[in-house]
Amino acid sequence: MKKNILPAIRLTIICAIVFVAGYSALVFGAAKLAPGKGNGQTITVNGHKYYTNIGQKFTEDKYFNSRPSAVDYNAAGSAGSNKGPTNPEYLATVKVRVETFLVHNPSVKITEIPSDIVTASGSGLDPDISIQGATIQVARISKVRNLPEEKVMNLIHENIEKPFLGLFGTEKINVLKLNIALDNLK
Structure with missing residues (x-):
């Protein structure tokens, strides 16, 4: 031994x-x-530092809405809801999110809403939405900001992020970057 x-x-x-x-x-x-x-990936706007790789809360009608967060966008407590797709409480939460989205976007049909607009990601902090998720918000933003829809659509196309190496992931839009670009429109 x-x-x-x-x-x-x-x-x-x-x-x-x-x-x-x-x-x-x-x-x-x-x-x-x-x-x-x-x-982390940061942007400084008007003296405020924002993390572009962490979801931010945008609820005003003049901005593109972020993906919902199960942790209310608190990066200290990253987590999903851990509720399955048949959980009654989870389904009620998603139903409320759909109804709220339709109130703010009356021209959108319920069948046009992509899942990323009404469901939280696994981390609860996803900073990106799908192109469809951004596109269905164009009418609302154009009306509130008194901008032509074409101008807002062009802004969406300018902010599309391609998949890593053209292979990994899907095309997406970072909501923070898109909303900053929207504020910078003349």
Whole structure:
């Protein structure tokens, strides 16, 4: 037994160095190469710093609505609702979201509402919506801002983010970036 203790201690020290220090250094280095240098992707507008990779709450009719959040857009508590698609409480929440959306967008038919506009993501902090989710809000925004619908549609097309390497994911629109661009329209 004594001859096994020393090699076990050495192996423990080597594993601690490799798996604790080495792995941590590797992840830290990779983060520093990522956009935002590991500090998140930010935009500063009028002196306020916003994270573009975390969903923001937009409820005013003059803005594109974000995807709903199960955690009320609190990044400290990222989580989904953990309720299944047949859960009565979850279905009631989605029904309220659909009804609220239709009140603010009376020209939209219930069958035209994409799921990302009325369901929260797994993290509760998804910053993106689908192109269809943005497009069905154009009439409301055009009316409130007194802009031609074509101008708002062009803004949507200018803000479409393509899939990573053209392969991974779908086309999407970052709601924060789109709303900032909307505010900057002359």
